[in-house]
Amino acid sequence: MGNSNKRNRVSFSKKFKEASIHGCFxxxxxxxxLILVGIFALLVWTSLPAxxxxxxxxxxxxxxxxxxxxxxxxxxxxxxxxxxxxxxIGAMLFAVPIGIGAAAFISDLASNRVREIAKPVVEILASIxxxxxxxxxxxxxxxxxxxxxxxxxxxxxxxxxxxxxxxALPTIISLTEDALKSVPKSYTEASLALGATKWQTIIRVxxxxxxxxxxAATMLGMGRAIGETMTVLMATGCANAMPTNVTDxxxxxxxxxxxxxxxxxFNSTHYYALFAVGLALFLITFAVNLAAExxxxxxxxx
Amino acid sequence: xxxxxxxxxLVFTTGIFAQSSSMIQIKGSDTLxxxxxxxxxxxxxKFPGKTIxxxxxxxxxxxxxxxxxxxxxxxxxxxxxxxxxxTAKSKINEIVVGxxxxxxxxxxxxxxxxxxxxxxxxxxxxEITNWKELGGxxxxxxxxxRQPNSGTFDFFREHVVKADYSKQVREMNGNAQIVxxxxxxxxxxxxxxxxxxxxxxxxxxxSISKAKGEKAYKPTFVNVEKKLYPISRPLYQYTSGDIKExxxxxxxxxxxxxxxKIVTDEGFFTISAAQKEADYALLGMKVEKVEKKAKAVKAxxx
Numbered sequence: 012m013g014n015s016n017k018r019n020r021v022s023f024s025k026k027f028k029e030a031s032i033h034g035c036f037x038x039x040x041x042x043x044x045l046i047l048v049g050i051f052a053l054l055v056w057t058s059l060p061a062x063x064x065x066x067x068x069x070x071x072x073x074x075x076x077x078x079x080x081x082x083x084x085x086x087x088x089x090x091x092x093x094x095x096x097x098x099x100i101g102a103m104l105f106a107v108p109i110g111i112g113a114a115a116f117i118s119d120l121a122s123n124r125v126r127e128i129a130k131p132v133v134e135i136l137a138s139i140x141x142x143x144x145x146x147x148x149x150x151x152x153x154x155x156x157x158x159x160x161x162x163x164x165x166x167x168x169x170x171x172x173x174x175x176x177x178x179a180l181p182t183i184i185s186l187t188e189d190a191l192k193s194v195p196k197s198y199t200e201a202s203l204a205l206g207a208t209k210w211q212t213i214i215r216v217x218x219x220x221x222x223x224x225x226x227a228a229t230m231l232g233m234g235r236a237i238g239e240t241m242t243v244l245m246a247t248g249c250a251n252a253m254p255t256n257v258t259d260x261x262x263x264x265x266x267x268x269x270x271x272x273x274x275x276x277f278n279s280t281h282y283y284a285l286f287a288v289g290l291a292l293f294l295i296t297f298a299v300n301l302a303a304e305x306x307x308x309x310x311x312x313x
Numbered sequence: 314x315x316x317x318x319x320x321x322x323l324v325f326t327t328g329i330f331a332q333s334s335s336m337i338q339i340k341g342s343d344t345l346x347x348x349x350x351x352x353x354x355x356x357x358x359k360f361p362g363k364t365i366x367x368x369x370x371x372x373x374x375x376x377x378x379x380x381x382x383x384x385x386x387x388x389x390x391x392x393x394x395x396x397x398x399x400t401a402k403s404k405i406n407e408i409v410v411g412x413x414x415x416x417x418x419x420x421x422x423x424x425x426x427x428x429x430x431x432x433x434x435x436x437x438x439x440e441i442t443n444w445k446e447l448g449g450x451x452x453x454x455x456x457x458x459r460q461p462n463s464g465t466f467d468f469f470r471e472h473v474v475k476a477d478y479s480k481q482v483r484e485m486n487g488n489a490q491i492v493x494x495x496x497x498x499x500x501x502x503x504x505x506x507x508x509x510x511x512x513x514x515x516x517x518x519x520s521i522s523k524a525k526g527e528k529a530y531k532p533t534f535v536n537v538e539k540k541l542y543p544i545s546r547p548l549y550q551y552t553s554g555d556i557k558e559x560x561x562x563x564x565x566x567x568x569x570x571x572x573x574k575i576v577t578d579e580g581f582f583t584i585s586a587a588q589k590e591a592d593y594a595l596l597g598m599k600v601e602k603v604e605k606k607a608k609a610v611k612a613x614x615x
Contacts, residue, residue, distance in 0.1 A: 080477050081470055081474075081477045082476065149493070163498035163499065163501055164483075164494050164501070166483060249460065249483060249484035250480065250482060251480040253480075260481075270462060270484070271462065273370060273371070273374040274374045274376070274377045274462040275377075276400065
């Protein structure tokens with residue numbers, strides 16, 4: 012009798028502990044969701060007044076963003092949007108092949124010792140501050156691009172793409188490596204047993220089997236690239252014109268916000284318009300990340 | 314004598330008991346940042362216990378910070394706009410600390426030596442796009458300029474361009490970046506504060522004439538003083554409300570012979586005697602008294 016009472020008490024206190032830990036984590040999870048919803052609400056709330064004076068068609072389709080104009084303020088984000096997309100897609104063209112290659116090497120080919128060195132090195136790459144990468148863009152990458160393309164300077168979309176590609180690499184490599192690791196061993200063994208070489212196995216079996224994870228990795232890397240500010244601000248030259256070529260100087264949405272938010276008068280149309288640019292940026296990264304999440308989940312169900 | 318002792322004891326007590334409040338925050342113009350930094354360093358070496366922090370960010374950013382109460386002094390290379398003055402909560406005090414001969418720079422290899430104000434305006438409006446139209450070689454002009462939060466951006470637009478800048482202008486992050494770009498871009502042109510052209514050998518400062526047929530002048534001390542150089546401008550410092558004693562002392566130091574020597578060492582030009590008197594009057598001081606006091610301090614030290 013006494014014994015069972017004791018047991019009951021123990022299980023009660025255990026249950027209580029469990030419940031409180033459960034509650035604690037629940038609160039944390041809800042808090043994160045609230046922060047996200049809060050940021051979204053704030054962006055919507057602060058950007059709405061902008062559309063009292065700017066029509067949505069002007070905002071989306073006008074190519075001229077010049078709120079401090081000498082003549083007439085204009086608030087079109089199209090050229091900034093195109094610039095952002097050019098730089099981001101360029102970054103992916105650069106980072107995805109290198110990232111997949113590096114990940115395949117680390118997960119499938121490298122010896123244990125090499126892997127132990129390579130993995131932390133990739134992670135360290137992620138911790139380099141964006142200002143430093145931007146500086147490298149100005150002093151190292153820029154002059155080289157200028158020489159190769161015979162341009163007056165190397166502050167252009169390609170420079171931004173290369174730097175953002177470098178910044179997206181750690182995300183892409185780590186997640187691709189995870190995806191490759193989770194490919195069932197039986198696939199690899201079957202392929203090798205059929206007489207395929209290591210190279211054929213990686214290219215024809217392992218990478219296709221991990222493709223949804225790799226796509227998700229690419230998407231997340233892209234999300235990082237779209238939102239990056241300091242590096243593009245320093246390295247892309249920031250010209251307002253609509254880009255017609257990858258060697259043009261471009262100004263991305265993030266640069267415009269970073270440059271102008273510091274001096275804008277509170278509660279002016281310009282101020283609200285900058286938040287509207289932020290909202291557009293948020294929606295793009297949100298869509299990209301959501302797509303990555305959906306693709307990633309699909310893979311796990313398979 | 315007594316005043317000095319009181320002053321010194323004040324310095325110590327505020328230094329010990331109110332470290333944070335005795336710290337002077339200066340923010341703003343990228344053109345002024347280096348010069349004011351040197352002034353602050355020399356001042357802190359002279360009066361131990363005083364702390365002054367100087368940061369850049371652009372004139373617009375400095376003025377916005379002053380209006381928001383997050384800095385004590387705003388450096389500005391343009392006059393404060395009426396719109397900004399009306400949003401200020403208290404009276405704005407304006408002091409001129411130096412004069413700048415806003416310099417137009419090109420690469421050393423460029424054959425062009427002089428430009429008229431009109432030509433300069435046309436270049437930056439995008440109406441002249443090739444150096445051959447100006448007597449140079451047949452190469453397209455690469456335009457370098459500043460970002461909209463820069464006072465230099467504003468001043469140059471107001472006095473030279475008189476319209477919106479061409480969209481091809483690459484918006485650089487500061488004077489130094491423009492100099493850096495023009496150093497390597499043989500087809501480049503840029504505008505920077507006179508203090509930034511001193512040590513660069515690969516660039517050339519152009520002579521500017523007021524109109525076609527008139528003599529062109531370089532931004533030298535004599536030409537700026539006699540107002541022969543057409544794009545010289547005052548460099549301002551703004552404070553808001555009653556000026557704190559600490560701030561007042563620092564401003565007086567900047568205007569003193571020693572302070573003005575630093576201003577010229579940094580490549581800018583000294584203010585006129587009349588301006589000096591007006592500045593001191595704003596601080597509630599008289600020129601002779603301050604100079605005397607400085608001499609007394611010097612005598613005491615030796």
